Amino acid sequence: MERTSSRDPRRRSLEHRRQSASGSSRAVSATRRRRRRRARPFSPLTVRSARINMQDMATATSIEWTETTWNPVRGCARVSPGCMNCYAERMAHRFSGAGMPYEGLTRRTSGGPRWTGRMTLVPEAVSAPLSWREPRLVFVNSMSDLFHDDVPDAFIKAIFWTMKEARQHRFQILTKRADRLAEIGPKLDWPENVWMGVSVESDQYTWRIDRLRGTPAAVKFLSLEPLLTALPSLSLHQIDWVIVGGESGPNARPMKAEWVRDIRRRCRTSGVPFFFKQWGGVRKSATGRLLDGREYNEMPRGRDERSRRLQVRRGEEAERELRAS
Numbered sequence: 001m002e003r004t005s006s007r008d009p010r011r012r013s014l015e016h017r018r019q020s021a022s023g024s025s026r027a028v029s030a031t032r033r034r035r036r037r038r039a040r041p042f043s044p045l046t047v048r049s050a051r052i053n054m055q056d057m058a059t060a061t062s063i064e065w066t067e068t069t070w071n072p073v074r075g076c077a078r079v080s081p082g083c084m085n086c087y088a089e090r091m092a093h094r095f096s097g098a099g100m101p102y103e104g105l106t107r108r109t110s111g112g113p114r115w116t117g118r119m120t121l122v123p124e125a126v127s128a129p130l131s132w133r134e135p136r137l138v139f140v141n142s143m144s145d146l147f148h149d150d151v152p153d154a155f156i157k158a159i160f161w162t163m164k165e166a167r168q169h170r171f172q173i174l175t176k177r178a179d180r181l182a183e184i185g186p187k188l189d190w191p192e193n194v195w196m197g198v199s200v201e202s203d204q205y206t207w208r209i210d211r212l213r214g215t216p217a218a219v220k221f222l223s224l225e226p227l228l229t230a231l232p233s234l235s236l237h238q239i240d241w242v243i244v245g246g247e248s249g250p251n252a253r254p255m256k257a258e259w260v261r262d263i264r265r266r267c268r269t270s271g272v273p274f275f276f277k278q279w280g281g282v283r284k285s286a287t288g289r290l291l292d293g294r295e296y297n298e299m300p301r302g303r304d305e306r307s308r309r310l311q312v313r314r315g316e317e318a319e320r321e322l323r324a325s
Ligand code: SF4
Pocket: 076, 077, 078, 079, 080, 082, 083, 086, 087, 088, 089, 142, 143, 144, 145, 176
């Protein structure tokens, strides 16, 4: 790094100005680069002409609060401490060999797999939900973040177009890039069947919820997972649904029961449905989903028959497991 070394105050000030100017021009060119990436064209015609053979673009999932995942974008980059043990990064690495869907998107490091920072758009997947007849709860981009800087505005608009057309489904989008969400939100057409959520892993990131509140999404939800701290700043004003979960997998960081109970109490006070996903840990099947002896599978209230059925199904599964144990 260049240092200011002169003892002459006038020269020092000149050097300082030169350094600040180059720093700010670096920032300006980064902003320009970002704008250029976001402005890349994407033709909705591609979407409309790619409606055939899309059944396999949906993946059944074991994620407790949804039914299907849909991934028209692949790849990501870490953005905050919640990403430290990113499940998608590990999973993508397993499919990153030559000719595989995540080729070039992850690399091996001494600390385990890492995203390379490259993203892949999958235009042929954009219209896939239009061909799924049976209504589903669909988690959008479980293996990426739709609001990543490298996803062009036009591509995001195409995804929203599909969600509006595929009105038989309910779509759940989750992001940590709440600033971009706030920026692009007013330019999007928000159909009733889109549920928008932000991830918040610690009290330092509750500002993301403010960005979410600013969107016109019909259902606004929070994924407090992996929960890494208590959330004393949490406000549930205008929030329709809260999911809480501990981190799972290798190097999982612990979650305290008192943090979870406090969030449950806030949900009860504010009348917000509460979904307890898991305690997590290295083996999440060993720690389970019970909080004070029961499961919490609540879904956004009165929204639709589909989410009510999922809630009933999760309840039945819980009962079967209890009987079997
Ligand atoms: S934003 Fe999500 S997908 Fe991207 S690195 Fe972080 S946890 Fe992983």
